[in-house]
Each structure stands twice: as structure tokens, then as C-alpha cells.
Amino acid sequence: MPDWIEVVIRSFCIIGGLFFITKLLGKKQLSKLSFFEYIVGITVGDIAGTITMDIELNILNGVVSILIWTLFPLVISHISLKSKKFRDVVEGKATTFIQDGKILEGNLKYEKYSTDELLEQLRKKNIFQVSDVEFAILETNGELSVLLKKEKQPTKWEDFFGEGPKQKTPLTVIMDGNYLESAIYEGGYSLDWVRRKLQEKKRNVKDVYLAQLDSDGNLYADYYDDELKKPETGEEK
Structure with missing residues (x-):
């Protein structure tokens, strides 16, 4: 077998395996990683790349190595759910940087965080004055x-009118020109009812790219043919 064909086969096998492993580890791996998860991700990627390109290596040994490295996060996650002390050791603890509008310099130094880096992170949250901050903490x-002081927080509905009306998550009922029947019935509606809503707009389901129902039962629809025409940039010659 030519070497390039073996590389192709190995690549497809490894990609499929890594996809399965990612699904197994869960969505947490797609967000911010802990120290240990970061190390595992780098190591697994390095092993996968090596056994893909180096055809002299035994692919079975590489797969076993990847499985062992994958097993560690699963075991550690399980133990972490059971033990707070173990979780603190593996994932670390959150560190307070600002309290009552005052910077805790010792905690910044402990986390090797400069003042410029702290101010940069605050600016990313549209905060330009440290004294506006009630509490700021570096998560694991x-x-x-960041928690702003009460007088610096944006005004909310409840500040004037108390608790507002309950809002439901918009319900997607049509996608890519097809009814999502299971979602429609789970939301307490019927297919005929959605059809009537669409008929009121004088549209066919095949015209709809996406349609959602809000909390009041109003139908929002985005159509395939609603693309804006490009403005003319000059006279035709």
C-alpha cells in the first residue's frame, strides 16, 4: 500500500476517533478549559498528529494511548463532582481581584496578573473606572x-414596575422549508394552527428559511427571497 494512502486512512480514523472522544467528554470541553483539561487536549492532539503522519508507528498503540489520556478527564470529572477538596486541587479556586472598589494587589501578584491586564479585562466589559466595581473575581x-455597584448597574424593569411578565424561549417551528412537527406539538401548538399563521402571511412553508413563535404566539418568519438587492454602483455602459 502506498504511504500516502495509509496516511489518508489513518487521518480519517483519527478524525473519527477524536470526534467520538469529544462527544464523550461533553460540551464542557468546548468552553474554557481547566489546567488539566488544557494539558490533556494538547497531549491528545500531539499523539493524534504523530500517529497520523508517522506510518512506522503502530496505530493500535497510539489509539490505546489516546484512550488512556481520554479516560483521565472522565475519572477526574467524576471524582470532582463528589469531592470539593479534590475539585479545588485539580481546577483551582477563584481569586478575588477587586472588593468594594479596591484592588487587592496581593491577589493580583499571586495570579501573576498585572494592573494593565486587569484594566484591559475591565474595559472589555465596558468598565473604565475601578471605583465603579463592587466585586471582581478571576474564575478558575x-x-x-464583575459585579458593578448598585448605583452603577443598568436600570431594570423590576426597578420601576416590579416583577415583569414571564417570557418563554422562542419556539422554532419551521427550518429550511420544513415544519418541525415534534417541536410544534411539544410547544402546545398544532400543525394546522401554524399553517394558518403562515397563510395569514400569504406564504408557503417552502418559502420559509426560519420561523419562530414568541411568548404571545406571534410568528416571525425569515424567507429565502428576502435578500437585499445590491445597490447600483454606477451607470451601465
Whole structure:
């Protein structure tokens, strides 16, 4: 067998295996990673790349190595759910950077965080004055969470009118020109009812790219033929 064909076969096998492993580890792996998850991700990727390109290596040994490295996050995640102390060791603890509008310099130094980096993170959240911050904490995944002082927080509905009406998640009922029947019935509606809503707009389901129902039962529809025409840039010659 030519070497390039073996590389192709290995690549497809590894890609399929990594996809299965990613699904097995769950959606958490797609967000901010912990220290250990970061190490595992780099190592698994390195092993996968090596056994894909180096045809002299035994692919079975590589797969076994990947499975072992994949097993560790699953075991650690399971233990972390059971033990707070173990979770603190593996994932670390959140660190307070600002409290009552005052910067805790010792905590910044402990996390090797400069003042410029702190101000940059605050600016990304549209905060330009440290004194506006009631509480800021560096999460274990490296994200900075910030709570503004009460007088600096945006005004909410409940500040004037109390608790507002309950809002439901918009329900997608049509996608790519097809009714999503299971979603329609689970939302408490019928297919005929949605059809009538669409007929009121004088449209056919095949014309619809996406349609959603809001909390009040209003139908929003985006059509295939609603693309804006490009403006003319000059006279025809």
C-alpha cells in the first residue's frame, strides 16, 4: 500500500476517533478549559498528529494511548463532582481581584496578573473606572466576573414596575422549508394552527428559511427571497 494512502486512512480514523472522544467528554470541553483539561487536549492532539503522519508507528498503540489520556478527564470529572477538596486541587479556586472598589494587589501578584491586564479585562466589559466595581473575581477558567455597584448597574424593569411578565424561549417551528412537527406539538401548538399563521402571511412553508413563535404566539418568519438587492454602483455602459 502506498504511504500516502495509509496516511489518508489513518487521518480519517483519527478524525473519527477524536470526534467520538469529544462527544464523550461533553460540551464542557468546548468552553474554557481547566489546567488539566488544557494539558490533556494538547497531549491528545500531539499523539493524534504523530500517529497520523508517522506510518512506522503502530496505530493500535497510539489509539490505546489516546484512550488512556481520554479516560483521565472522565475519572477526574467524576471524582470532582463528589469531592470539593479534590475539585479545588485539580481546577483551582477563584481569586478575588477587586472588593468594594479596591484592588487587592496581593491577589493580583499571586495570579501573576498585572494592573494593565486587569484594566484591559475591565474595559472589555465596558468598565473604565475601578471605583465603579463592587466585586471582581478571576474564575478558575481564567474568565473575569464583575459585579458593578448598585448605583452603577443598568436600570431594570423590576426597578420601576416590579416583577415583569414571564417570557418563554422562542419556539422554532419551521427550518429550511420544513415544519418541525415534534417541536410544534411539544410547544402546545398544532400543525394546522401554524399553517394558518403562515397563510395569514400569504406564504408557503417552502418559502420559509426560519420561523419562530414568541411568548404571545406571534410568528416571525425569515424567507429565502428576502435578500437585499445590491445597490447600483454606477451607470451601465
